[in-house]
Amino acid sequence: MSHEKGEIPLPSYEESLSGRPPASGQQIIDQLTNVRARHVREIIDGVVYPRVEEQAIYGIANTTIALIPSDAVAEKPISEFDFGDAKGDGNLELVGFPSDDVVQQVRLKGPLNKTQFWRQPGVVEEFRRTLQGKLATAPFAPVPQHNGPTSPGPASIPEAPTGSKGRGFLRKRQESSARTPSSQDVERAAEAAAAEHPASGLHARVALEEICFRTVSDFGLYETISRPAVVVRIVAGL
Numbered sequence: 001m002s003h004e005k006g007e008i009p010l011p012s013y014e015e016s017l018s019g020r021p022p023a024s025g026q027q028i029i030d031q032l033t034n035v036r037a038r039h040v041r042e043i044i045d046g047v048v049y050p051r052v053e054e055q056a057i058y059g060i061a062n063t064t065i066a067l068i069p070s071d072a073v074a075e076k077p078i079s080e081f082d083f084g085d086a087k088g089d090g091n092l093e094l095v096g097f098p099s100d101d102v103v104q105q106v107r108l109k110g111p112l113n114k115t116q117f118w119r120q121p122g123v124v125e126e127f128r129r130t131l132q133g134k135l136a137t138a139p140f141a142p143v144p145q146h147n148g149p150t151s152p153g154p155a156s157i158p159e160a161p162t163g164s165k166g167r168g169f170l171r172k173r174q175e176s177s178a179r180t181p182s183s184q185d186v187e188r189a190a191e192a193a194a195a196e197h198p199a200s201g202l203h204a205r206v207a208l209e210e211i212c213f214r215t216v217s218d219f220g221l222y223e224t225i226s227r228p229a230v231v232v233r234i235v236a237g238l
């Protein structure tokens with residue numbers, strides 16, 4: 001299309017996109033925070049929590065899950081010439097865990113589940129805090145039983161003695177009450193304690209560990225490899 005002299009042509013779609021102002025640093029940080037929180041919640045709700053709930057249904061108190069990043073172990077196409085475990089269900093034989101510790105393997109998929117994501121500072125700790133908060137509201141969690149009375153009776157308040165001694169006693173009571181922490185401070189301390197030791201009795205431990213797998217090579221030989229994995233341990237304090 002020809003343009004008259006002095007007429008400025010309209011920019012193309014690609015040029016209009018490239019002309020947008022770049023996102024600010026705070027916008028990038030907000031996006032990173034939202035994506036990380038949403039992805040952690042999806043893994044907990046869709047992968048970890050259902051397995052913990054299933055263990056509780058069968059009366060098993062502890063649950064150990066190994067979340068294997070998507071790029072930790074390459075999946076090989078299975079052919080009729082493969083040997084041994086290569087024809088299995090895709091799970092690899094774990095080495096190094098106690099014999100009585102049943103570890104559930106979950107091979108994560110997608111670009112968000114690469115090792116680089118899980119190695120970032122704070123990701124594993126955020127995963128643990130979010131999982132602990134989820135477990136704190138678990139409907140199948142044991143409720144602590146108290147042997148003592150549910151609510152103490154009203155405490156009797158001694159009568160203040162008369163005279164100068166009585167005034168000194170009241171003054172001491174007022175000074176003591178002034179030094180007593182406010183109810184807001186007590187509530188904050190209780191919330192912090194509940195986050196670390198929830199009333200449900202379910203405690204989560206999450207760590208990025210190097211775990212060993214035993215695999216079968218294309219020639220039918222056993223090989224031991226070491227790869228990073230997010231190991232989740234749920235312990236029910238009954």
